[in-house]
Amino acid sequence: MVEYQRPWGTRSVSPTFDRVSYSYGRQRALTDVSFSVPAGMTVALLGANGAGKSTTVDLMLGLRRPDSGRVTVLGGAPGVAVRRGRVGVMLQTGGLPQDATVGDVIELARRLYGNRRSRRELLELGGLQEVARRKVDALSGGQAQRVRFAVAMAGRPELLFLDEPTVAMDFRARRRFWASVKAEGNTVVFATHYLDEADEYADRVIVIDRGRVVAEGTPAEIRGDRGLEEALFALTAEEDQ
Numbered sequence: 448m449v450e451y452q453r454p455w456g457t458r459s460v461s462p463t464f465d466r467v468s469y470s471y472g473r474q475r476a477l478t479d480v481s482f483s484v485p486a487g488m489t490v491a492l493l494g495a496n497g498a499g500k501s502t503t504v505d506l507m508l509g510l511r512r513p514d515s516g517r518v519t520v521l522g523g524a525p526g527v528a529v530r531r532g533r534v535g536v537m538l539q540t541g542g543l544p545q546d547a548t549v550g551d552v553i554e555l556a557r558r559l560y561g562n563r564r565s566r567r568e569l570l571e572l573g574g575l576q577e578v579a580r581r582k583v584d585a586l587s588g589g590q591a592q593r594v595r596f597a598v599a600m601a602g603r604p605e606l607l608f609l610d611e612p613t614v615a616m617d618f619r620a621r622r623r624f625w626a627s628v629k630a631e632g633n634t635v636v637f638a639t640h641y642l643d644e645a646d647e648y649a650d651r652v653i654v655i656d657r658g659r660v661v662a663e664g665t666p667a668e669i670r671g672d673r674g675l676e677e678a679l680f681a682l683t684a685e686e687d688q
């Protein structure tokens with residue numbers, strides 16, 4: 448196991464999990480999970496299907512409460528940070544009104560956050576200028592993801608939670624997406640199955656296996672001399688059937 452390194456220097460710590468456990472009824476999803484994400488860092492959550500990544504993101508958003516342990520986000524309860532617009536989020540599905548145009552959705556998001564950013568800026572951020580008049584239900588999967596990204600950025604959040612953000616994006620859109628994320632300078636926590644993205648864009652990687660943190664470190668530390676995919680094979684088990 449790669450050692451969990453503290454302290455993180457002088458930067459303040461953002462989301463923190465302190466011995467968090469969570470179950471869906473009798474299905475245990477997380478057991479005794481502890482980690483902290485320093486401000487300004489990009490952290491990737493890696494693990495097999497069903498490992499507990501989405502549950503971790505849900506807890507950070509205050510959508511679920513831990514059965515035991517404590518989750519803090521920007522120094523307080525997750526729900527408070529979310530309600531104050533300090534957190535931007537891209538989840539895997541849903542969340543967009545299908546009958547509205549892209550421009551309408553962007554306007555709605557702007558208004559929700561007190562017009563902190565211009566329409567033009569947000570359309571640019573998502574690479575959406577060409578499809579601004581198109582209805583959401585006529586977008587491709589990758590375009591819809593880019594709308595979700597623009598919406599997530601509307602409030603100039605300090606912290607971004609991204610659950611498999613680039614799944615439907617083509618290579619160009621993915622690169623542009625990461626360039627935008629990095630340029631904004633937020634603290635970012637993202638779950639992904641694209642190991643190359645974790646390798647390239649994450650400052651740190653947290654590997655979750657069957658609800659437990661089994662490794663944490665820089666991509667180079669996790670990868671060692673065997674590559675990230677081999678490391679993941681060694682660190683994690685097959686999904687429970």
Ligand SMILES: Nc1ncnc2c1ncn2[C@@H]1O[C@H](COP(=O)(O)OP(=O)(O)OP(=O)(O)O)[C@@H](O)[C@H]1O
Pocket residue numbers: 471474475476494495496497498499500501502503
């Ligand atoms: N609503 C739910 N009800 C019951 N069990 C659930 C529910 N959501 C998730 N689980 C279970 O909790 C565990 C963790 O699931 P989670 O969705 O957090 O995994 P994940 O790492 O995000 O997986 P994936 O990579 O497939 O998105 C799994 O065993 C899953 O089957």
